[in-house]
Ligand SMILES: Cc1cc2nc3c(=O)[nH]c(=O)nc-3n(C[C@H](O)[C@H](O)[C@H](O)COP(=O)(O)OP(=O)(O)OC[C@H]3O[C@@H](n4cnc5c(N)ncnc54)[C@H](O)[C@@H]3O)c2cc1C
């Protein structure tokens with residue numbers, strides 16, 4: 218059992234929980250994730266480890282409530298327990314001195330760039346961060362990311378904060394200035410990562426994305442997380458989750474993410490009926 222020691226609402230439908238999970242906290246590195254099972258009937262869902270305290274034995278998870286499992290997780294209160302947390306899983310980010318690195322986070326993916334930006338900064342890089350959301354009320358971890366960035370930009374789709382437009386508009390502005398950029402690291406919706414890859418391809422800048430396919434076991438056994446990278450099939454949980462963005466087949470990723478859309482809708486309706494019925 219993994220007790221929740223702190224819970225915060227970061228934005229509408231986006232929450233953070235600090236959970237006691239000493240075996241993860243001891244070993245986790247930036248870029249890794251855990252697989253969480255909320256209760257005995259729960260499915261296994263992957264969530265990035267956003268922060269950790271090795272001494273306390275705690276990890277921080279940030280999640281968007283989009284379906285049954287994330288909604289069930291969001292219903293838990295401080296003091297409640299999560300049934301299983303496996304990890305840390307996946308390969309850590311390669312942290313070294315690249316020079317100038319642009320870290321891009323879209324939506325809840327913003328939480329996933331925080332530990333990477335922080336470690337890249339510690340390694341001596343000049344870190345430029347761009348975070349984007351649909352609207353200002355959906356921006357998360359602004360202060361945290363700002364504190365580990367040399368330059369920090371916000372974009373919102375509706376222009377309610379920062380530059381009006383997408384994170385890729387800000388990226389294009391920076392690259393058009395002719396600045397030397399050694400690495401771009403992006404996490405967000407698949408379509409956002411695809412556009413980032415298209416932009417940086419033109420400038421020949423190494424670009425890493427952290428992919429979010431459906432995962433089940435997270436250990437390379439089930440094949441659910443297969444993605445096409447460089448024309449080859451890879452398992453995101455063990456070969457990734459980070460890959461060279463210029464090699465990723467984003468169209469197949471987006472199509473596979475929609476595979477269970479009807480089942481997910483039905484499961485959500487069932488949960489809503491149960492909640493209304495007070496079960
Ligand atoms: C390595 C990795 C790290 C992730 N980190 C985060 C994070 O830090 N915060 C966060 O909010 N989300 C994260 N995600 C996505 C998160 O796992 C899904 O949002 C979650 O599983 C949705 O489950 P659900 O039951 O709430 O929604 P559902 O209604 O079941 O699904 C909604 C959508 O979520 C995706 N999804 C569903 N089940 C899974 C699954 N088992 N694995 C992956 N995607 C799934 C599909 O696109 C689906 O259409 C991560 C995904 C991966 C692969």
Ligand code: FES
Nearest residue numbers: 433435439440454
């Ligand atoms: S999640 Fe099962 S092989 Fe990757």
